[in-house]
Amino acid sequence: MVALARKTLVHEWRRFLPAVLAVGFAGLLQLLQAALVLGIFGSASVYITGSSADLWVGYPGTQSVNLGRPIDPNVEARLLMDPAVARVEPFIWLDADWHSGGGTGGVSVFVSGIDPRADGMLFARALPPALRALLNEPDAVVVDRADLGQLGVGIGDSATINGRRVRVAGVASGLRALGGVNVVASLDTARQLDNDPADGGRPTYLVAQLHDHARAAVEAAAGRLRADAAFGPYEVWTARAFARRSMLYWILDTGAGAGVLFLAAIVFLVGAVITSQTLVAAVAGSLREYATLNALGVSVADLRWVVLEQALWVGGVGLLGAAVLGAALLALARNQDVPAMLNPPVALACAALTLGLAAVSGVAAVRGLRRADPATLLR
Amino acid sequence: MNAPMHHSPPPPTLRAESIGKAFVSGKLRSRILDDLSIAVEPGELTLIAGPSGCGKSTLLAILSGLLGVDSGRVLALGHDLGQLDARALERFRLHHTGFVFQGFNLFPALTAREQVELPLHYLGLSKTQVRERAVQSLEEVGLAPRMHLRPAELSGGEKQRVAIARALAKQPDLLFADEPTSALDAANGQTVIDILHRIARSHGTTVLCVSHDPRVIHHADRVLRMEDGRILDDQRNTPAGATAEEPSP
Numbered sequence: 001m002v003a004l005a006r007k008t009l010v011h012e013w014r015r016f017l018p019a020v021l022a023v024g025f026a027g028l029l030q031l032l033q034a035a036l037v038l039g040i041f042g043s044a045s046v047y048i049t050g051s052s053a054d055l056w057v058g059y060p061g062t063q064s065v066n067l068g069r070p071i072d073p074n075v076e077a078r079l080l081m082d083p084a085v086a087r088v089e090p091f092i093w094l095d096a097d098w099h100s101g102g103g104t105g106g107v108s109v110f111v112s113g114i115d116p117r118a119d120g121m122l123f124a125r126a127l128p129p130a131l132r133a134l135l136n137e138p139d140a141v142v143v144d145r146a147d148l149g150q151l152g153v154g155i156g157d158s159a160t161i162n163g164r165r166v167r168v169a170g171v172a173s174g175l176r177a178l179g180g181v182n183v184v185a186s187l188d189t190a191r192q193l194d195n196d197p198a199d200g201g202r203p204t205y206l207v208a209q210l211h212d213h214a215r216a217a218v219e220a221a222a223g224r225l226r227a228d229a230a231f232g233p234y235e236v237w238t239a240r241a242f243a244r245r246s247m248l249y250w251i252l253d254t255g256a257g258a259g260v261l262f263l264a265a266i267v268f269l270v271g272a273v274i275t276s277q278t279l280v281a282a283v284a285g286s287l288r289e290y291a292t293l294n295a296l297g298v299s300v301a302d303l304r305w306v307v308l309e310q311a312l313w314v315g316g317v318g319l320l321g322a323a324v325l326g327a328a329l330l331a332l333a334r335n336q337d338v339p340a341m342l343n344p345p346v347a348l349a350c351a352a353l354t355l356g357l358a359a360v361s362g363v364a365a366v367r368g369l370r371r372a373d374p375a376t377l378l379r
Numbered sequence: 380m381n382a383p384m385h386h387s388p389p390p391p392t393l394r395a396e397s398i399g400k401a402f403v404s405g406k407l408r409s410r411i412l413d414d415l416s417i418a419v420e421p422g423e424l425t426l427i428a429g430p431s432g433c434g435k436s437t438l439l440a441i442l443s444g445l446l447g448v449d450s451g452r453v454l455a456l457g458h459d460l461g462q463l464d465a466r467a468l469e470r471f472r473l474h475h476t477g478f479v480f481q482g483f484n485l486f487p488a489l490t491a492r493e494q495v496e497l498p499l500h501y502l503g504l505s506k507t508q509v510r511e512r513a514v515q516s517l518e519e520v521g522l523a524p525r526m527h528l529r530p531a532e533l534s535g536g537e538k539q540r541v542a543i544a545r546a547l548a549k550q551p552d553l554l555f556a557d558e559p560t561s562a563l564d565a566a567n568g569q570t571v572i573d574i575l576h577r578i579a580r581s582h583g584t585t586v587l588c589v590s591h592d593p594r595v596i597h598h599a600d601r602v603l604r605m606e607d608g609r610i611l612d613d614q615r616n617t618p619a620g621a622t623a624e625e626p627s628p
Contacts, residue, residue: 002497004486011488011529292484295445296498296549297473299466375445377480378436378557378589 005309008286009317015285016314019278019361023318024325026271027354030264031326034346037251037260039339044178044250045243047093047112052124053207054218055079055225056242060235064249065242066110066179068093070202072232079208084221086211089115090203091122092190098181100152100159107151108180111141111161113190121207123184126174135186140169142184144176146337151181162195176339178250207239215240264353271357272364279311279365287372295374304366311362315355322354391418392552392585393442398451400437411437412608414451420601421552421585424576428589428596429605435589436557438605442587443476443555444468456552473501477546477584479575481558483538485530491517491541492526495548502549516548517541520574536567543574547582554578556588560595572598 009016042049047065048056057079059069076088092113097106114122116136118129127142134140141161143151148171153159158167161183175182185193191201210221218238225236237245251257283290290303333340400412411434419425419442427435440446441453444460453460456475463471485494495513504512517526520540530538539559546554556575560568572595579586579600588595596602602614 001500002489002493004489004497007493008486008488286486288482288484289486292478292480293498294469295443295472295476295478295480296546297469297471297476298498298501299469299473302501373445374478375440377478377482377484378440378445 005306006313008282009310009313012282015282016278016310019275019282019314020318020321022271022274022278023315023354023358023361024321026267026357027319027322027350028326028329029267030350030353031322031342031347032329032340033260033263033267034350035326035330035333035340035342036338037256038247038343038346039333039341040178041247041250041256042243042341043176043339045246046126046175046177046182047091047122048239048243048246050124050126050174051122051207051239052209053089053121053239054210054213055085055208055222056237056239057206057208057225057234058204058237058242060233062235064246064253065205066093066246067249068204070199070204071206071234073202073206075231075234076206078231079206079225082221082225084210084212084217084224086209087121088206088208089121090187091205091207092187092194093204094190094194094196094199095180096162096183096193098151098159098161098183100157109151109161109183110177110180111190111193112182112184113187113193114184116186121209123172123175127172127184131170131172134169135184135189137167137169139164139166139189139192140185141166141189142170142172142175143168144182144337145171145173146176147181161193164193166193173337176337268353268357272361275311275314275358275361276364279307279314279361280368282310283307283365283368284371287368288377290369290372291374291377294372295377300369300372303369303372307366307369308359308362311358311365312355314361315358318358319351319354323351388420389422390420392421392456393419393587394454395438395442396451396454398441398448398453400434400441400446400449410608412441412448415608415610416451417603417610417613419585419587422579422583423600424579424586424588424598425601425603426588426590426595426599427603427605428591429611430591433605434608435605439555439557439587439589443478443553444472473498473549475552477549477551477554479539479542479546479554479556479559481561483530483535483542483562485538485541487530490527490529491522491533491537491544494530494541495526495545498545499548512548512550513544516544519547519578520544521570534567536563536570539563539567539571540574543571543578547578550582552585554584554586556586556590558590558592559588560590560592565594568592568594576600 045065059071062068079085079088094111096109096111098109099106116132131142153168155168158165222236222238330340395417397414397416401408401410429435441448492513495516496509499509517523520543522540560571575586576598578584604611
């Protein structure tokens, strides 16, 4: 088969360039937007995704990890009664006020009280054992490298949280939070910083690691452990479900989701208009040739397919450009501590959307073939 | 119709029976063809000549199945074209007709060989058959050495020969040509006429050509003169080049 669509695209690339660029930029914008949304709102669940726990146990109905309330520490006994559970660890999460001498005024911080053991589950992925060991010292805290400026401190500096002195013992990366700054301390330090007597040193969450980390096993355990009235109010989620729940809460609660969809629709529309106009012009430019093919008996349906194929090539080339540029920009973002994250399903969805844009434009351009009437060649 | 004594005419492959066609533009209705009947025979180059606006291109469009009629009927290879729907007409054209237009209408991106191959794929031929037929057709129009060139690298005459090869490669029973020489200089025009003539003779193809080019008129086997939507006379050129007057049908 003579690859008419592809050869025309290569030969008349100048004509198709606007369409390729429109598709490429639309794809790139969708991709970066998705990566930023996932990165920014994914940081809402950094406590979960940065940890190695399989199960999270918290106050019933907790919609996002930052909205937890203290639970009965005795739930730990209930968890350990299940043979699937290997170990359990408490996690204290609290809102606090940070003051430093750096002239930054008060900064709202989220204090995470974790077990600083080398094999502790909380922030197992973000904090290497050496850094965790630093937390064993009283009043030691670790913050994200990118937050130092906002906190007005450097490594080794002191500040106060809720009026109590803390010292920045080290910095990590991958601790950035949404709507505040994450400060990691040991469980003991965190209890000292909690000035709400109602909490009484109780944990906000209990996290558990299972012997079997397989998804099915984790889900089965979560189902078994779900609420037992004898231990007071609590709820069990798999880490995966709780992370997703936290992220969705932020996306939906802040209206960001609607904003993202709106922007995606605009990008799609603008991309489709430019692409379809370019393709329509390309069809119009080859109208006499298409009409000649139709005169020779090549059916209108086959000609439509040529135009659609051309649109898909434009989509494919644009997508390739978007992927290369997107990967480079995401690498740059990661390098600069910009929260950007992309997972395969979302990347695939962006690719599908981009090809869909090209296909829709192709369908619009196919209408131009109606004027390819071979009888008009005989005038 | 009377034919010269020395050859008995084969049955016509193309026949129009009292066809009429009018175009409506706003409130104006202009009659292009009026109760016109002709029969075209295979194996010869038949020319429709006449001043512009006489309806000769419309007649060609109707006889080739690109345009419907208001009255009368068209029989092509025994098919009543008026009875075929759009899809069936496309199929009929695919299998039986070739076209050569005044503009060459070649795809700028394709080489001469690809231009010829393109329609052949839709005939359901194998890749090898397509290649063979395309090369053979380009050889027949004398373009085999230049079959790897794109239209931008070919002269006007060469482009028209590619267009002829494209039509010829389908091995059509009916070959229609609309002013095939009007964009060409004398030498190239002559070459194109010779090729069309040869196709009619060697392949037994019905070649119907519309032109007001006097060179074509001299080389056609038969010349139909049209004016105001009617055929005024029907002249047959003898092989020696002398003309034999015939009464119009």
